[in-house]
Amino acid sequence: MSLAKLFSLIQYPLPHHLLSRLVGRLAECRQPALRNALVRAFIRRFGVDMAEAAEPDPTAYATFNDFFTRALKTDARPIGEGVVSPADGRLSQFGAIEAGQLLQAKGHRFSAMELLGGDGDAARHFLGGSFATVYLSPSDYHRVHMPFAGTLTEMVYVPGRLFSVNAATTAHVPNLFARNERLVCHFDTEHGPMALVLVGAMIVAAIETVWAGQITPLPRGEVQRLRFDTPVRLEKGQEMGRFKLGSTVVMAFAEPLSFADGIEAGDKVQMGQSLGELAK
Structure with a gap:
């Protein structure tokens, strides 16, 4: 059995909603030391580019959720055609x-x-x-x-x-x-x-x-x-x-x-990137 199949199977009995709500409470924590530790660990783990953020200071966010849903600079994502x-x-x-x-x-x-x-x-x-x-x-x-x-x-x-x-x-x-x-x-x-x-x-x-x-x-x-x-x-x-x-x-x-020429399933995309044109 593949690891992907095993990962899928073990999810069936898990208390999905309970786990999600517990994580949600942690993400809303306003205690500065814990909040900042979570944010910094996340940035290191996932290589988050804070230079794109409207607020680049990771300690300026009130909660982890505020950091996670951060706004980008106005010119960070140009809007394409179609x-x-x-x-x-x-x-x-x-x-x-x-x-x-x-x-x-x-x-x-x-x-x-x-x-x-x-x-x-x-x-x-x-x-x-x-x-x-x-x-x-x-x-x-x-x-x-x-x-x-x-x-x-x-x-x-x-x-x-x-x-x-x-x-x-x-x-x-x-x-x-x-x-x-x-x-x-x-x-x-x-x-x-x-x-x-x-x-x-x-x-x-x-x-x-x-x-x-x-x-x-x-x-x-x-x-x-x-x-x-x-x-x-x-x-x-x-x-x-x-x-x-x-x-x-x-x-x-x-x-x-x-759909745009050259686009394939699995491609990385960014918000605002053109995907194609609808029928007129």
């Missing part, structure tokens, strides 16, 4: 949504309907469309931005497990992104409906949005929907949310996306 990456990370998979299915990893597909919380009407918008998945490792910048402009119409919290979302788990846990806790954000755009799905993961303490603040964790284990009668308009490249520790963003587009 559809751009919503985050720094690894473009784990991308392509067409075929028969309502998205590719998770070789040998594993999952349904758009399950990803969107069992909403068949919403999933039908994406038949014949495209998707792209970006995995954010702990070392990446952890704010999520708009791949292009849109108006928020609905936000859906979907409860679930909190498996790791790294490459090993993605390759061995079926329906991973449709099993984990997630936040589905629906937008109207000039190219039709778009869904940005912020997927939770083990030791991800919380998911936040710019319009509603911290969303997860929620105490009730049921799908919760919130419609927006007052429009929330976000422009291309504008921040829409953030993760407190690493996770994954799944983008679903109603229109086919012509």
Whole structure:
């Protein structure tokens, strides 16, 4: 048995939510000595480039979470043409949504309907469309931005497990992104409906949005929907949310996306990097 398979199997019995909430409490610690020790150890371990940060002094952050979700300098991530990456990370998979299915990893597909919380009407918008998945490792910048402009119409919290979302788990846990806790954000755009799905993961303490603040964790284990009668308009490249520790963003587009030449699954991408062009 491979180490990747073993790593995936041992996650099944773990108390995902308990572990994540405990890590979350530690990450919110305001005791200076502990906070600074955590931040410095993290910078050394993952080679974080603080020169990109709007606040480069690692001791200036009130909590580890504030450091982890730090803003970048305004010129650190230029915004490219067409559809751009919503985050720094690894473009784990991308392509067409075929028969309502998205590719998770070789040998594993999952349904758009399950990803969107069992909403068949919403999933039908994406038949014949495209998707792209970006995995954010702990070392990446952890704010999520708009791949292009849109108006928020609905936000859906979907409860679930909190498996790791790294490459090993993605390759061995079926329906991973449709099993984990997630936040589905629906937008109207000039190219039709778009869904940005912020997927939770083990030791991800919380998911936040710019319009509603911290969303997860929620105490009730049921799908919760919130419609927006007052429009929330976000422009291309504008921040829409953030993760407190690493996770994954799944983008679903109603229109086919012509991906940029030379782009391949597994490539490192940066927020604002052009991924391709949608049909006009």
